[in-house]
Amino acid sequence: MATGDAILALLLPGPKHGYDLKRAxxxxxxxxxxxxxxxxxxxxxxxxxxxxxxxxxxxxxxGPERTIYELTPTGRxxxxxxxxxxxxxxxxxxxxxxxxxxxxxxxxxxNSDPSGVVARQRAVHLRAxxxxxxERGAPENLGSSVTRDxxxxxxxxxxxxxxxxxxxxxxxxxAEGAVHLMNDASPPKEQEHG
Amino acid sequence: xxxxPVLVLENIQHAYHRTLAVxxxxxxxxxxxxxxxxxxxxxxxxxxxxxxxxxxxxxxxTAYLFGQSLAATSDDDRARLRRSRLSLVLQFGQLVPExxxxxxxxxxxxLEGHDPKEARKLASGWLERCGATELAExxxxxxxxxxxxxxxVARALITGPQLILADEPTGSLDSSGGRQLLDLMLTEAHKxxxxxxVVTHDNTVAARADREIHLLDGVIVSEAVLA
Amino acid sequence: xxxxxxxxxxxxxxxxxxxxxxxxxxxxxGVAGSGVFSLAAIAxxxxxxxxxxxxxxxxxxxxxxTAFGVLVMIVPFVLFALQALRTGTAARERRLAALSLAGAxxxxxxxxxxxxxxRAAVRGALASGPVYIALWVxxxxxxxxxxxxxxxxxxxxxxxxxxxxxxLGAAGGLLAQQATHPATVSPLxxxxxxxxxxxxxxxxxxxxxxxxxxxxxxxxHADSFFAFLLLPLGAITFVVTAxxxxxxxxxxxxxxxxxxxxxxxxxxxxxxxxxxxxxxGVMAAVGVVFGIVSVMLANVTxxxxxxxxxxxxxxxxxxxxxxxxxxxxxxxxxxxGATEQIxxxxxxxxxxxxxxxxxxxxxxxxxxxxxxxxxxxxxxxALAGWGFYGYVIGVQYGWPLVLLTFxxxxxxxxxxxxxxxxxxxxxVRPAILSTSGPxxxxxx
Numbered sequence: 038m039a040t041g042d043a044i045l046a047l048l049l050p051g052p053k054h055g056y057d058l059k060r061a062x063x064x065x066x067x068x069x070x071x072x073x074x075x076x077x078x079x080x081x082x083x084x085x086x087x088x089x090x091x092x093x094x095x096x097x098x099x100g101p102e103r104t105i106y107e108l109t110p111t112g113r114x115x116x117x118x119x120x121x122x123x124x125x126x127x128x129x130x131x132x133x134x135x136x137x138x139x140x141x142x143x144x145x146x147x148n149s150d151p152s153g154v155v156a157r158q159r160a161v162h163l164r165a166x167x168x169x170x171x172e173r174g175a176p177e178n179l180g181s182s183v184t185r186d187x188x189x190x191x192x193x194x195x196x197x198x199x200x201x202x203x204x205x206x207x208x209x210x211x212a213e214g215a216v217h218l219m220n221d222a223s224p225p226k227e228q229e230h231g
Numbered sequence: 232x233x234x235x236p237v238l239v240l241e242n243i244q245h246a247y248h249r250t251l252a253v254x255x256x257x258x259x260x261x262x263x264x265x266x267x268x269x270x271x272x273x274x275x276x277x278x279x280x281x282x283x284x285x286x287x288x289x290x291x292x293t294a295y296l297f298g299q300s301l302a303a304t305s306d307d308d309r310a311r312l313r314r315s316r317l318s319l320v321l322q323f324g325q326l327v328p329e330x331x332x333x334x335x336x337x338x339x340x341x342l343e344g345h346d347p348k349e350a351r352k353l354a355s356g357w358l359e360r361c362g363a364t365e366l367a368e369x370x371x372x373x374x375x376x377x378x379x380x381x382x383x384v385a386r387a388l389i390t391g392p393q394l395i396l397a398d399e400p401t402g403s404l405d406s407s408g409g410r411q412l413l414d415l416m417l418t419e420a421h422k423x424x425x426x427x428x429v430v431t432h433d434n435t436v437a438a439r440a441d442r443e444i445h446l447l448d449g450v451i452v453s454e455a456v457l458a
Numbered sequence: 459x460x461x462x463x464x465x466x467x468x469x470x471x472x473x474x475x476x477x478x479x480x481x482x483x484x485x486x487x488g489v490a491g492s493g494v495f496s497l498a499a500i501a502x503x504x505x506x507x508x509x510x511x512x513x514x515x516x517x518x519x520x521x522x523x524t525a526f527g528v529l530v531m532i533v534p535f536v537l538f539a540l541q542a543l544r545t546g547t548a549a550r551e552r553r554l555a556a557l558s559l560a561g562a563x564x565x566x567x568x569x570x571x572x573x574x575x576x577r578a579a580v581r582g583a584l585a586s587g588p589v590y591i592a593l594w595v596x597x598x599x600x601x602x603x604x605x606x607x608x609x610x611x612x613x614x615x616x617x618x619x620x621x622x623x624x625x626l627g628a629a630g631g632l633l634a635q636q637a638t639h640p641a642t643v644s645p646l647x648x649x650x651x652x653x654x655x656x657x658x659x660x661x662x663x664x665x666x667x668x669x670x671x672x673x674x675x676x677x678x679h680a681d682s683f684f685a686f687l688l689l690p691l692g693a694i695t696f697v698v699t700a701x702x703x704x705x706x707x708x709x710x711x712x713x714x715x716x717x718x719x720x721x722x723x724x725x726x727x728x729x730x731x732x733x734x735x736x737x738x739g740v741m742a743a744v745g746v747v748f749g750i751v752s753v754m755l756a757n758v759t760x761x762x763x764x765x766x767x768x769x770x771x772x773x774x775x776x777x778x779x780x781x782x783x784x785x786x787x788x789x790x791x792x793x794x795g796a797t798e799q800i801x802x803x804x805x806x807x808x809x810x811x812x813x814x815x816x817x818x819x820x821x822x823x824x825x826x827x828x829x830x831x832x833x834x835x836x837x838x839x840a841l842a843g844w845g846f847y848g849y850v851i852g853v854q855y856g857w858p859l860v861l862l863t864f865x866x867x868x869x870x871x872x873x874x875x876x877x878x879x880x881x882x883x884x885x886v887r888p889a890i891l892s893t894s895g896p897x898x899x900x901x902x
Contacts, residue, residue, distance in 0.1 A: 156453030159445065166438035167457050189435060196434040200271060200445075207447055247897075277896075286812055286896040310816035321899060325809045329725030334718075341718040342815060386813075398899075 267440035318387035486582035488539025493586025505609035575634020702735030745839020808898035840871035
């Protein structure tokens with residue numbers, strides 16, 4: 038539920054209504070496919086059902102009625118957990134690209150230790166790559182080598198992207214208007230410097 | 232009981248032409264550990280390695296090799312260190328062009344003043360272990376990149392070093408050649424109980440390390456324990 | 459080639475890096491040195507009989523010999539100029555490669571080299587005139603009566619000077635053009651310079667010149683002008699062309715030695731036998747002079763009266779001085795060549811230092827390399843000179859005296875060669891230090 042996590046993250050800075058969420062999503066993740074309105078509302082209702090968000094208030098200023106959503110404590114914890122937890126590269130097809138990009142950009146927008154997000158992701162990827170090493174002395178066959186090569190090369194591509202993104206983030210400085218929200222994010226497993 | 236680290240860098244700073252290559256890096260390497268230092272080109276990783284090898288004196292900070300501060304040693308002492316307890320493997324062109332494969336491997340022992348016959352016998356054994364017996368008589372100019380690196384690894388191992396510093400050792404090789412060389416280095420370093428610090432921009436090399444340090448603009452931006 | 463291209467080439471040949479400037483300066487120095495000695499020879503040959511000159515100049519019978527001796531001094535300077543021409547190759551080739559990448563053709567590059575060489579040679583030849591005047595002021599009017607060495611420059615010297623500018627300028631250009639040959643310049647950088655192996659001509663020349671010299675020596679009457687002119691000419695050709703072979707032999711013998719430093723020194727020597735080979739000739743000639751002078755010294759001091767003793771001693775002093783000057787110039791050429799080798803192989807030096815050695819060890823290797831290049835030829839020369847002249851004197855005056863001079867001949871030769879090697883090593887030390895830093899580890 039990648040879209041769900043992204044919407045939870047978008048709500049971290051404060052309550053928003055559906056249209057705001059779509060606009061904020063398309064702005065934060067401007068390189069990705071824009072979010073369809075239908076998708077926004079179906080996701081919101083699912084998140085509400087799972088008690089991750091709740092209605093903050095309903096506006097009826099001018100025109101149609103607008104519902105403003107905010108995170109529940111569980112939702113907030115989940116959003117922070119999502120940001121802190123690296124994408125698992127071991128699933129079928131490797132790490133989903135949208136997920137990697139959204140998580141990194143969200144961490145940057147929220148000023149919630151984006152370099153740490155990149156660093157933890159890097160460690161997870163390197164470990165996955167290390168796990169691909171065949172047992173010493175184990176017989177190699179074409180099938181396993183070809184599969185391993187495919188996975189290794191994809192992990193390598195992700196790692197290169199992470200390196201580049203880490204550099205970009207470092208050079209870009211803190212995101213404009215970002216609020217530091219992650220006072221209680223789960224402690225990173227890896228040490229960080231700089 | 233924690234063993235004493237073989238290499239400690241304390242707040243190393245070094246600049247070239249007013250460009251800070253390394254700005255305040257600290258790290259330590261345990262005996263037998265494999266540490267990968269990664270980062271884009273120009274991030275200062277080679278400078279760091281040169282500091283660790285005592286090839287350059289950092290403008291500030293201290294490097295300790297085997298518990299001994301490098302700041303207090305003379306050029307000759309450091310040269311002696313480089314041919315006894317510490318070995319270097321570089322990217323390419325590191326063989327002395329005037330010497331054949333065998334003499335290149337024997338070089339550290341010959342410089343130490345060992346009996347040439349004994350030194351060459353030992354060298355021949357290491358060439359064999361590194362799968363490069365056929366290169367004993369070859370001149371460096373006649374060797375392929377992978378062959379030259381094998382000879383270089385044999386030379387790095389002949390002194391039974393406690394620390395091997397490698398600067399992009401697979402940088403001039405294709406992926407399968409690089410993999411083979413890395414296998415060789417890891418296996419032999421492990422057998423000898425030597426720590427290995429490998430500077431690389433190749434993630435597949437970094438993934439084989441016990442620990443990875445990522446540098447950006449001369450600063451450690453992340454450190455990951457892989458094993 | 460239109461005017462603007464010509465203008466461009468002229469500018470390119472003058473615009474240059476520090477390395478290029480140093481090369482053309484050295485070349486100019488070598489040309490100027492040979493020019494000065496040429497002018498001196500002309501001046502001596504055309505000198506009016508006059509009081510005040512030393513007998514070697516004023517005596518019509520001795521004059522041609524003196525002029526010839528002066529002319530021989532051209533050799534080390536020419537060798538120095540040739541050596542200078544071959545320096546800065548790595549840097550120059552990079553520049554040529556860049557030009558070639560930008561579309562310059564091979565003939566463009568050769569033209570560039572021609573201009574560069576001509577420029578340096580003309581500058582040197584032009585300088586030789588004023589330098590001669592300056593020397594003349596010191597060694598002519600500046601000397602007491604009876605000891606004046608250089609004659610007053612007359613019209614012949616002026617004409618000779620103009621001739622030198624034309625001849626040396628043309629020769630310098632052609633030689634510079636020739637020197638670009640061994641480097642294969644490709645737009646994508648350079649195929650690594652390989653040391654040129656000794657050619658067929660290289661192997662025939664010393665044998666031919668030796669046979670020629672022996673034939674003249676044995677079959678032409680020693681007093682004839684022919685023998686007087688051709689004998690030394692043949693001997694010089696032999697010594698200069700045999701030089702590389704001697705270096706090759708020394709290198710091979712030393713390389714087989716077990717010691718690491720000697721072996722490395724020998725291998726470095728073998729990597730380019732031509733450069734030290736050219737110097738070997740000069741050092742051998744210097745050795746011959748030392749050998750002869752030692753015997754002569756003993757002979758003259760024991761046999762002649764005070765008057766004639768002074769005459770001989772002055773001559774011997776001048777010859778020894780000339781030999782020392784030749785050795786200094788040869789040593790400088792050796793320094794230039796060795797520096798070049800070190801700078802060309804910067805990474806090799808850096809790697810060597812990085813892996814196992816201190817810059818000091820590199821210095822020691824270079825010292826040994828210099829000794830290997832300088833000592834054997836000087837010794838061989840001294841032995842040959844001592845043997846030849848010692849035989850002549852021994853037959854006439856008896857052997858004990860000759861045998862006594864043996865340690866003197868050998869001693870002077872060893873001292874001179876060792877001194878030359880030490881000076882050369884000391885002079886290349888900056889190059890060693892500058893190439894031993896880790897920043898050279900990655901330069902391709």
